[in-house]
Amino acid sequence: MTPMTRKATRHISQNEGLIFEKSSPGKAAFKLAPLDVPEVDTAKLLGSSERKDLGNMPEVSEIEIIRHFTRLSTWNYAIDLGMYPLGSCTMKYNPRVNEAVTRLPGLANGHPYQPEKISQGALRIIKTLSECLTEITGMDAITLQPAAGAHGELTGLLLVRGYLQSKGNPRKKILIPDSAHGTNPATAATVGYAVENLKSNSAGMVDIPSLAAQMNEDVAALMLTNPNTLGVFEQEIHKIAELMHAKGGLLYMDGANMNALVGKARPGDFGVDVMHLNLHKTFSTPHGGGGPGSGPVAVKKFLEPFLPKPVIVTKADGTLGFDYNRPLSVGRVRAFYGNFGMFTRALAYILANGPDGLRQTTEDAVLNANYIRKALEGVYDLPYSTPSMHEVVFSDKLQAKQGVKTGDIAKRLIDYGFHPYTVSFPLIVHGALMIEPTESESKEELDLFIEAMRSIAQEVQEEPQTVLEAPHNTRVSRLDEVAAARKPVLRWKPAAQ
Amino acid sequence: MRYLPKSPADREAMLKAIGARSINDLFAPIPDQYRLRHDLKVPRQMAESEIMDWFDQCSHENGDEYSIFLGAGTYYHYRPVIIDSLISRGEFLTAYTPYQPEVSQGTLQSIFEFQTMICELTGMEVANASMYDGSTASTEAVLMAVRLTGRRSVTVARSIHPEYREVLETYALNQGIPLTTVSFGENGRISLKDLEKSFTPDTGCVLVQSPNFFGTIEDVAAIADIAHKHGALLVVAISEAVSLGIVEPPRQADIIAMEAQSFGVPLGFGGPYCGLIATREQNVRQMPGRLVGQTVDRKGKRGFVLTLATREQHIRREKATSNICTNQALVALMANIFMTVYGKVGLKELAKQNLAKTAYAASKFGKHAKVLFPNAPRFNEFVVQTKEDPYVINNRLLGHKIVGGFPLKKFLPELGNAALWCCTEMTGRTAIDTAAGVLAESEATEPVREAAEVAQ
Numbered sequence: 037m038t039p040m041t042r043k044a045t046r047h048i049s050q051n052e053g054l055i056f057e058k059s060s061p062g063k064a065a066f067k068l069a070p071l072d073v074p075e076v077d078t079a080k081l082l083g084s085s086e087r088k089d090l091g092n093m094p095e096v097s098e099i100e101i102i103r104h105f106t107r108l109s110t111w112n113y114a115i116d117l118g119m120y121p122l123g124s125c126t127m128k129y130n131p132r133v134n135e136a137v138t139r140l141p142g143l144a145n146g147h148p149y150q151p152e153k154i155s156q157g158a159l160r161i162i163k164t165l166s167e168c169l170t171e172i173t174g175m176d177a178i179t180l181q182p183a184a185g186a187h188g189e190l191t192g193l194l195l196v197r198g199y200l201q202s203k204g205n206p207r208k209k210i211l212i213p214d215s216a217h218g219t220n221p222a223t224a225a226t227v228g229y230a231v232e233n234l235k236s237n238s239a240g241m242v243d244i245p246s247l248a249a250q251m252n253e254d255v256a257a258l259m260l261t262n263p264n265t266l267g268v269f270e271q272e273i274h275k276i277a278e279l280m281h282a283k284g285g286l287l288y289m290d291g292a293n294m295n296a297l298v299g300k301a302r303p304g305d306f307g308v309d310v311m312h313l314n315l316h317k318t319f320s321t322p323h324g325g326g327g328p329g330s331g332p333v334a335v336k337k338f339l340e341p342f343l344p345k346p347v348i349v350t351k352a353d354g355t356l357g358f359d360y361n362r363p364l365s366v367g368r369v370r371a372f373y374g375n376f377g378m379f380t381r382a383l384a385y386i387l388a389n390g391p392d393g394l395r396q397t398t399e400d401a402v403l404n405a406n407y408i409r410k411a412l413e414g415v416y417d418l419p420y421s422t423p424s425m426h427e428v429v430f431s432d433k434l435q436a437k438q439g440v441k442t443g444d445i446a447k448r449l450i451d452y453g454f455h456p457y458t459v460s461f462p463l464i465v466h467g468a469l470m471i472e473p474t475e476s477e478s479k480e481e482l483d484l485f486i487e488a489m490r491s492i493a494q495e496v497q498e499e500p501q502t503v504l505e506a507p508h509n510t511r512v513s514r515l516d517e518v519a520a521a522r523k524p525v526l527r528w529k530p531a532a533q
Numbered sequence: 534m535r536y537l538p539k540s541p542a543d544r545e546a547m548l549k550a551i552g553a554r555s556i557n558d559l560f561a562p563i564p565d566q567y568r569l570r571h572d573l574k575v576p577r578q579m580a581e582s583e584i585m586d587w588f589d590q591c592s593h594e595n596g597d598e599y600s601i602f603l604g605a606g607t608y609y610h611y612r613p614v615i616i617d618s619l620i621s622r623g624e625f626l627t628a629y630t631p632y633q634p635e636v637s638q639g640t641l642q643s644i645f646e647f648q649t650m651i652c653e654l655t656g657m658e659v660a661n662a663s664m665y666d667g668s669t670a671s672t673e674a675v676l677m678a679v680r681l682t683g684r685r686s687v688t689v690a691r692s693i694h695p696e697y698r699e700v701l702e703t704y705a706l707n708q709g710i711p712l713t714t715v716s717f718g719e720n721g722r723i724s725l726k727d728l729e730k731s732f733t734p735d736t737g738c739v740l741v742q743s744p745n746f747f748g749t750i751e752d753v754a755a756i757a758d759i760a761h762k763h764g765a766l767l768v769v770a771i772s773e774a775v776s777l778g779i780v781e782p783p784r785q786a787d788i789i790a791m792e793a794q795s796f797g798v799p800l801g802f803g804g805p806y807c808g809l810i811a812t813r814e815q816n817v818r819q820m821p822g823r824l825v826g827q828t829v830d831r832k833g834k835r836g837f838v839l840t841l842a843t844r845e846q847h848i849r850r851e852k853a854t855s856n857i858c859t860n861q862a863l864v865a866l867m868a869n870i871f872m873t874v875y876g877k878v879g880l881k882e883l884a885k886q887n888l889a890k891t892a893y894a895a896s897k898f899g900k901h902a903k904v905l906f907p908n909a910p911r912f913n914e915f916v917v918q919t920k921e922d923p924y925v926i927n928n929r930l931l932g933h934k935i936v937g938g939f940p941l942k943k944f945l946p947e948l949g950n951a952a953l954w955c956c957t958e959m960t961g962r963t964a965i966d967t968a969a970g971v972l973a974e975s976e977a978t979e980p981v982r983e984a985a986e987v988a989q
Contacts, residue, residue: 054646068879071886071889071890075889076888078779082779086780091653094650094876096873102618105619111636111638111642115627144800145800147596149605154596155802157590157591158591160594171575218847221850226856227707231850322627322863323627344703370665371668374804376802377799378805387576387579388579393536393537447633450635475537478543513635515838526824527658
């Protein structure tokens with residue numbers, strides 16, 4: 037157990053009930069300014085629409101709220117505490133200047149419908165970020181409207197559909213590799229397409245003969261993640277693009293793994309027609325416990341007329357504005373202009389990096405993943421020997437012999453002071469351990485992680501029960517997820533009087 | 534680069550350990566012809582002080598000194614300071630989705646509290662952990678109703694936020710869901726007569742908003758009766774969450790789709806915001822988005838987990854209830870803290886102030902121009918019809934550092950020279966009086982454009 041103490045040790049954490057359990061009448065954390073207009077008779081104004089009672093809403097003081105949420109916060113693991121190697125999630129450092137610029141009053145309090153002439157600052161941010169992202173991806177145009185990655189996928193497929201429709205036939209199917217994220221097939225269904233699975237070859241890449249056999253005039257697009265979810269670059273990308281284009285189909289790229297490419301290669305150069313980015317992955321906007329994200333969609337020139345409206349334009353007088361007159365647009369996917377607060381953060385990140393910083397970032401991300409791979413190969417089974425880019429996928433084959441699964445190893449990693457890697461994904465690897473360190477980890481932190489993983493592998497051989505019962509040092513032990521789903525308790529209720 | 538924690542010696546040592554000669558060896562899987570040989574054409578690396586300056590300039594050029602009378606789907610309310618203090622804690626800010634509950638109890642418990650408060654405020658039995666925003670939540674709620682009823686067409690009130698309607702149109706078009714629009718009557722509410730006529734045996738649901746886009750409170754009970762009589766569900770969108778402090782929630786609805794931006798989320802030029810869906814227990818398995826449930830650990834201790842994941846894309850793939858993955862957890866946390874700060878008493882007082890400011894402004898404006906839809910209750914928005922083009926009036930108001938109401942021409946040309954005005958607790962009486970004064974001047978003088986038209 038010695039290695040454990042190098043990274044993590046136990047500490048006291050405070051117990052804290054639900055906020056409702058602290059509530060009592062007469063406590064308050066608010067004070068409104070005096071009303072400077074006459075009071076109104078609400079019953080007269082609202083009649084039967086007047087609400088009388090707010091039920092069990094809490095009544096607590098400010099210090100209680102501060103302590104409540106501060107205590108809760110200490111029960112979370114976070115990037116700020118240490119390595120968070122979730123594969124395909126790109127848990128990198130979230131720079132604090134991003135937060136500072138987003139809270140500047142003109143940006144934080146800007147109303148989306150305020151006149152364009154007093155919105156030039158926000159419009160310039162949108163335009164500058166758009167230009168940076170089209171350059172980084174090697175594409176021609178972009179929309180920032182989608183609110184998240186899956187929303188970007190949806191927008192991308194709407195563009196595919198809109199374009200093909202304009203040529204006379206929207207087609208019926210989307211091809212999706214078996215290694216893809218679940219959002220890809222779910223998105224295709226949302227846009228009204230049938231999903232056809234495409235199997236991977238023995239190197240973990242798209243099987244070209246299968247693609248050639250499955251590609252026909254019914255297929256609208258192939259949704260490809262590149263590097264794919266194994267962290268492998270699709271080396272025959274040019275053949276893939278050619279096969280799609282030859283039969284009039286489009287190549288969609290899921291940009292979830294763009295952190296492997298920024299400054300080193302551009303999807304627009306290798307045949308991609310439309311792709312989405314995840315600003316909350318590649319461009320450092322915080323994950324915030326599960327959102328908000330932002331999923332811009334970049335396209336080649338021929339898809340530009342179909343972009344959601346409005347689009348940003350430079351007007352005759354040199355000022356910026358929105359253009360709503362877009363007859364071929366697929367419509368609108370979200371109210372207003374997208375998650376603007378993520379644009380400011382992503383742009384601050386790009387400005388802090390510049391071209392050299394972005395390239396170095398990508399190089400370090402790939403270096404880190406390969407360093408882990410080299411150190412753990414043999415300790416954990418490596419199902420695909422194909423070179424890794426920014427993430428590496430092992431399997432639990434060696435540990436499963438002792439009855440220990442990837443999920444158990446993940447839980448044990450918590451005791452060592454790390455967040456687990458991504459468990460059991462991609463689906464093409466049985467018992468997958470998907471590890472993405474990102475560029476934000478120092479050699480020291482990586483060495484601690486490697487040491488932890490090796491130590492766990494040893495525990496699996498010598499004392500598997502320790503791993504099977506992990507985590508041991510958290511506030512709660514493994515939770516009963518089956519009971520949670522069988523008899524869902526989805527809200528607090530006051531105890532029966 | 535200051536975010537990267539490696540020295541050149543570290544990089545050397547790591548490359549050596551891997552057995553690579555140079556970093557470019559690791560990029561060998563990318564075919565040579567696609568490897569970038571030049572610097573990206575993005576601005577050069579900037580110091581933090583330069584970044585602050587750049588954005589500061591943008592902030593100044595973004596109307597940072599105006600009083601605003603804009604609502605229309607996003608509202609300027611006071612944000613208690615502790616919201617940002619708390620959400621800035623790295624453990625909330627820099628955590629991922631709580632898939633590993635043992636190290637995510639903070640996020641999970643706070644979402645559980647959020648779900649509870651939303652249920653209390655909406656009168657529904659379950660609420661999800663959040664969606665992208667009100668527009669997409671409304672659309673997802675409609676798709677949910679279509680799945681629940683097995684009927685494929687949808688009736689939509691023309692008085693919902695026009696951009697919500699546009700988002701719904703985008704999704705509905707590709708799922709082959711026909712939409713029927715029902716207009717509003719003299720009182721600004723959906724026309725019940727036209728609503729009645731809109732039904733076919735295939736109508737799965739009715740979507741209305743309350744308070745609607747004009748700020749008018751709909752007669753939800755009457756709408757629900759009609760919808761239910763036809764075997765359809767009622768989906769009610771709420772875009773001004775603060776209204777729930779004083780306006781009876783649409784308890785007769787089957788699904789509520791909400792925008793919680795008013796609960797402590799900055800206007801932020803349109804996002805990120807906090808959509809959500811609330812409904813009855815019986816509908817939960819068709820509800821999209823994440824849900825947090827209470828359970829116990831191996832020692833019987835209370836804890837929280839993400840639950841009912843079999844609805845979701847990472848399990849069900851193309852058969853999922855939605856393709857949604859990310860929600861708006863950090864924004865939901867802002868809303869959660871806001872609801873906790875104001876609580877049972879404060880939300881009501883806050884809503885009352887909104888009501889009072891709006892009533893005052895409507896009566897002031899009504900002396901000089903026509904305030905539409907007087908015969909139904911409203912919350913904090915009202916429509917003012919003028920002789921002069923509201924864009925012209927707004928230009929004049931900018932000179933007084935005031936951003937006037939939202940001109941409705943673009944979306945609702947049938948209302949002519951109308952604008953949607955909004956007052957919150959942040960709207961000062963002085964600004965209301967100044968705006969009313971400018972409006973009075975505008976309306977007293979014969980408008981230039983109309984004079985020109987007469988001359989023709």
